[in-house]
Amino acid sequence: MKNTFAGHGRGYLEGPPRQVPGFASLHRMVEMLLAERVPEDGRALILGAGGGMELKALADAQPGWTFDGVDPSANMLELAAETVRPHTDRVRLHHGGIEAAPRGPFDGATCLLVFHFIEITERARILAGLRQRLRPGAPLVLMHISFPQAEPERSQWIARHAAYGAPPGTDPAHLAAAREAIGMRLTILSPDEEEAMLAEAGFERTSLFFAGLSFRGWVCYRG
Template sequence: MRIKITEVKVVKNFHDPQVVASYDQHIVKLIPGYTLIHAQIAAILQHYLPENARVLIIGCGTGYELCYLTQQHPTWSFTALDLSKTMLEAAQKHLSKNNQIEWIQGDIHELSSRQPYDAVLSILVTHFIATSEKLDFFQSIAQHLTATGVFINVDITQPEHIDDLAILQSVCQYTGLTAAQSQIMCQRLQQDFYLVNPQQNIAWLQQAGFAQVKSFWQMLQYQGLMAFPNQIG
C-alpha cells in the first residue's frame, strides 16, 4: 500500500537558511524537556534494537537524533527523511564524516519498496500533518516496521483548557523564551497546527495495526508514545 501525505502544514519556512540556522538554539527553549525526551529515546532504542539495527527518522531536521545515535551505535544504519532541502543540508553538514546515513528529501511514501526498519522515529512531526491524514501516516509507518520493531512518536496534543496554554507559556519562559515569543507560540498552537487529544493518537495507532501502545513521557501538552506491531513482554 503506497500512502502519500498530501497536506502538510508549514508554519515556519524551513527552507529559509536563517530559520534553519537558529533552529537548534530555539527548539530547546520552545519544547520543555527537549534534551530529556532524546535521552529517553536513546534508552528505549538501546533496550529494544538489535546490534545491526536499521532506523528510519521522519523529519530529521538538522540531525539532532542522528548526532547522538550514530555516535552511540556505529553498527546501526539510518535513513533520514525531511521535506526541506535546507534542513537536510544542515544535517549533512553536522554529520559530514558519517557513512551510516542515507539521506532522502521527501516523505515516507518515497520508501514503498524498502526493507523494513527495526525502529521508526517521528519526533515533533505529526502535528504538521492534516487530521484527516494522520491515520494513513501511522498505517504507512506500521508497514515499514519489522515484526519486532518499535515506533516512537513525540508530538504536541490539543490543550483541554485555556489554563493549559497559560501554564505552558510560563514553562517556556522559564526555559528561555521571551514573553512575546511564548505568546506567539500559544497563538500558533491554536491556529497553525493540526492538534488532537492524546487519546485520539493512541486510538489511531491501534487502528493502524499496532498491537501495543505505551506512553513513555508526558510534559503538559507534549506526549511521547512507543508503539509495537506485536505485544511485548
C-alpha cells in the same frame, strides 16, 4: 507531509532545547527504547530528520546502526547533512514525506516533534506508511504536542505552551498572537485520541514514556 516544521536553517537547532521541556534527555530516552528491540547492526528510520540532532545523537550512541532520515525540507536536510557529518557512511537522507522513505524493513523508527504539524487524515497515511516499513514487533517512538481538547482545558494548555517557549519579558501582545497561532495552525489531539490513532494504524502495546507540560511521548510496536 506538510513542509512546516518549526524553524528553518541553523535557527532550528536553537528552538527545541528552549521550547521542549526535557529536551536534553529526549534523545537518550529514545535511544534506550529503540535499543530494547533494535539489534546491534539494526536499521532505523527517522521521519522528520531535518536538522540532524536526533540522527547524530542516535548514531553517536549506537555505532552499529544505520539510518535513513526523511524530511520534506531541502534546507533542513542540508543542515542535517552537516550535523551528521561524522557518521556520513551510516546515514542516508531522503527529501520528501513517508513516500520518500525506503521500503525497509526497518528494525525501528522515530517521529519526534512532527505530528502536531500534520493534519489528521495525513497522520493516518503516515502511520500506515511507517507500519508497512517496519518489521513485525519493531518499535516506533513518537513525541509531539498533545493535551486535552475540551474547554477550558484546551485554552489553558495553549497558554502554557506559548508561555514556556517565550523569552522572559515577552510582550503580552506577542504571547496573545502566539496563542492564537497555536490554536489555529497546529493539529493537536488529546492523549486518548493519539493512542486510538496508533491502535487503528496497527500498532500495539502503546506506552507513555514522556510527559512534559504540553508534550507527550509514546513507544509502540508494529502489530
